[in-house]
Amino acid sequence: MLAAHRSTFRAFAQTVVPEMTELDEAGWAGVERTVEHALAQRPPRVRRQVGLFLAILNNLPRLRYGRSFSALDAARRAAVIDALQHGPVLLLRRGVWGLRTLVLMGFYTLDETMTAIGYRAHVHGWGMHRPIQS
Amino acid sequence: MTDRYYDVVIIGSGAGGGTVAQAMIPLVQDGRRVLVLEQGPRLGVDEFTGRELDMAESLYEDGGGFLTADGTMTLAFGRVYGGSTVVYTGTSLIAPERVIRRWNVPGLDAGDLERRSRSFMRQNHVHYLAEDRLNDNNRLFRDGARAAGFRCEQFPLNLDGCVGSSLCNLGCPNAAKQGTHRVQLPNAERHGVEVVTRAEALRVEERAVIARVHAKAPGSKGAESEWAPGDYRIRAGIIVAAGGAIGSTSLLLRSGFGSGLPCLGEGFTCHPAFILVAEHSQDITNDVGHPKSFFVDRAEAEGYVLETCMYFPFTTAKNLTGAGADHSAMMRAFPRLQMILVLACDSAVKGNRITIDRTGRPVVHYRFTNDVVRSMVAATRAAARIFFAAGAVRVHAPTARPHIIERGEADRIDQRISERFFLPGTTTVSAAHLMGGCAMGRTLADSVTDGFGRVHDTPWLRVADSALFPDALEINPYLTIMSLADRVGEGVLSGAGELLDSPLVGHG
Numbered sequence: 147m148l149a150a151h152r153s154t155f156r157a158f159a160q161t162v163v164p165e166m167t168e169l170d171e172a173g174w175a176g177v178e179r180t181v182e183h184a185l186a187q188r189p190p191r192v193r194r195q196v197g198l199f200l201a202i203l204n205n206l207p208r209l210r211y212g213r214s215f216s217a218l219d220a221a222r223r224a225a226v227i228d229a230l231q232h233g234p235v236l237l238l239r240r241g242v243w244g245l246r247t248l249v250l251m252g253f254y255t256l257d258e259t260m261t262a263i264g265y266r267a268h269v270h271g272w273g274m275h276r277p278i279q280s
Numbered sequence: 281m282t283d284r285y286y287d288v289v290i291i292g293s294g295a296g297g298g299t300v301a302q303a304m305i306p307l308v309q310d311g312r313r314v315l316v317l318e319q320g321p322r323l324g325v326d327e328f329t330g331r332e333l334d335m336a337e338s339l340y341e342d343g344g345g346f347l348t349a350d351g352t353m354t355l356a357f358g359r360v361y362g363g364s365t366v367v368y369t370g371t372s373l374i375a376p377e378r379v380i381r382r383w384n385v386p387g388l389d390a391g392d393l394e395r396r397s398r399s400f401m402r403q404n405h406v407h408y409l410a411e412d413r414l415n416d417n418n419r420l421f422r423d424g425a426r427a428a429g430f431r432c433e434q435f436p437l438n439l440d441g442c443v444g445s446s447l448c449n450l451g452c453p454n455a456a457k458q459g460t461h462r463v464q465l466p467n468a469e470r471h472g473v474e475v476v477t478r479a480e481a482l483r484v485e486e487r488a489v490i491a492r493v494h495a496k497a498p499g500s501k502g503a504e505s506e507w508a509p510g511d512y513r514i515r516a517g518i519i520v521a522a523g524g525a526i527g528s529t530s531l532l533l534r535s536g537f538g539s540g541l542p543c544l545g546e547g548f549t550c551h552p553a554f555i556l557v558a559e560h561s562q563d564i565t566n567d568v569g570h571p572k573s574f575f576v577d578r579a580e581a582e583g584y585v586l587e588t589c590m591y592f593p594f595t596t597a598k599n600l601t602g603a604g605a606d607h608s609a610m611m612r613a614f615p616r617l618q619m620i621l622v623l624a625c626d627s628a629v630k631g632n633r634i635t636i637d638r639t640g641r642p643v644v645h646y647r648f649t650n651d652v653v654r655s656m657v658a659a660t661r662a663a664a665r666i667f668f669a670a671g672a673v674r675v676h677a678p679t680a681r682p683h684i685i686e687r688g689e690a691d692r693i694d695q696r697i698s699e700r701f702f703l704p705g706t707t708t709v710s711a712a713h714l715m716g717g718c719a720m721g722r723t724l725a726d727s728v729t730d731g732f733g734r735v736h737d738t739p740w741l742r743v744a745d746s747a748l749f750p751d752a753l754e755i756n757p758y759l760t761i762m763s764l765a766d767r768v769g770e771g772v773l774s775g776a777g778e779l780l781d782s783p784l785v786g787h788g
Contacts, residue, residue: 184343236704255331272443
């Protein structure tokens with residue numbers, strides 16, 4: 147599903163999580179695989195809504211900036227997202243929240259990300275606990 | 281359609297269903313046949329990996345992403361052998377006497393619930409964690425709460441052999457949590473109660489359950505079902521709905537009971553919750569050790585409860601409001617993060633209810649009342665004070681804008697955290713204490729069942745889970761569900777002889 151909206155999805159993702167600008171193709175593939183898998187578990191209605199929101203998100207900035215979302219610089223993309231998620235229209239707030247949730251799911255479940263942020267939980271708990279080496 | 285015959289069929293295997301299953305042991309010993317249907321799979325101990333998505337998909341309905349009708353709140357509930365007792369943290373509290381009195385259900389007595397709760401506490405090895413098993417995340421909450429002037433209490437926990445994986449909400453990988461999957465269900469099965477997993481109850485008919493047994497999906501966790509995939513008509517003398525507030529209510533609605541039970545689906549409550557996060561200047565132990573050892577109970581005075589908590593990277597990231605550099609910086613501080621869960625004590629109000637869509641799937645309608653928003657904001661302010669009293673350098677508050685409150689602003693908490701910044705659809709709110717929909721009460725006009733879970737005018741149909749709650753409980757509902765289910769089981773044993781002995785259709 148993301149294939150049709152890849153540039154918008156990636157532009158949105160890099161705005162929500164700036165570190166995602168550093169992802170290589172393998173990293174993106176990992177994120178998008180997780181997102182596609184999650185969407186596949188949801189009813190078709192939800193997949194249609196995500197696709198529709200991505201299309202709206204990409205085209206809405208044309209009204210103000212004369213450019214699509216994916217063609218905007220990072221600051222303007224952030225301003226668009228902020229306006230939508232704090233705006234009066236619940237459907238748009240939900241759209242940002244839902245897409246943001248998918249991005250965070252894709253990124254913060256990568257093994258490399260968990261290591262990078264210092265997440266240390268282990269099934270053996272105290273038996274495997276080691277303080278982080280600074 | 282394959283026909284099967286039992287004396288009692290229990291739909292659901294969580295705190296309610298697992299408890300009723302155990303209560304049916306004397307019936308089985310008398311030669312009766314008792315069946316439990318569970319929609320989810322039966323997992324082996326080695327299948328609990330602690331990996332966030334992996335486990336969420338295997339243990340929760342909709343992978344933990346079940347949304348309310350307007351999409352502004354996520355509802356988390358288990359769909360696995362043991363139900364939600366597999367995925368909660370094991371806190372075991374007795375129902376407050378004031379709440380049971382307010383429920384005003386004929387025949388329901390707080391003293392009786394307490395006696396039953398204490399019995400389950402013994403069976404489930406409930407105890408307090410020793411000081412040397414507490415992590416910094418919990419100790420900081422306790423010390424901060426006391427320093428900020430709050431009364432802080434320790435949670436009794438149903439653990440046996442906890443090694444502190446911190447992964448309770450993803451199912452304990454060490455089989456330490458004593459949920460129904462570890463205690464009541466295995467006990468019932470040892471005594472001859474049958475459990476069929478991957479069995480979805482489609483609807484209830486006159487003394488029969490229509491169920492569909494699903495094949496195991498390739499690559500998914502859990503054992504194959506005990507029955508061959510396909511559709512079954514399971515006839516029974518008594519049917520007990522114990523699929524949780526949403527599961528039981530939607531099952532009865534799908535089965536057409538709504539026309540005769542005007543209160544069916546009404547009175548849904550859920551203790552809406554969100555996570556608050558604060559950063560300390562040094563690493564703390566947070567993702568090791570049991571995550572939930574202390575709480576501050578302000579339910580009666582201010583309508584909220586604060587609990588210690590610790591979540592996983594994706595769940596934490598989702599719960600932090602906002603995006604961009606500030607959000608990332610907070611996530612990069614993970615080893616220094618302290619977390620508090622805020623729960624609002626909501627009330628049953630008109631319009632907050634469970635319905636079904638045209639395919640029979642549950643739809644939960646929920647609106648945040650002004651009282652709930654006020655409680656969440658008051659709770660956020662209290663949590664911020666606790667964080668700073670514990671030494672945090674900055675606090676992330678979803679109902680502040682900007683969301684980050686620096687230590688230097690600690691004296692401006694009341695100004696910085698405000699109801700006007702609570703924005704449904706932007707502030708991440710979730711709930712795991714799902715209650716109501718088949719409320720106990722007096723008559724058809726005010727309820728769905730009597731005080732023993734007997735559905736009005738339908739003596740062969742009982743409800744035995746949190747759907748019975750006429751209003752919110754204000755604490756974790758697990759022990760109260762077990763106690764109510766125990767009453768339902770007792771009712772089946774003591775008063776059901778005639779129902780069990782009367783011939784079933786097609787099985788004279």
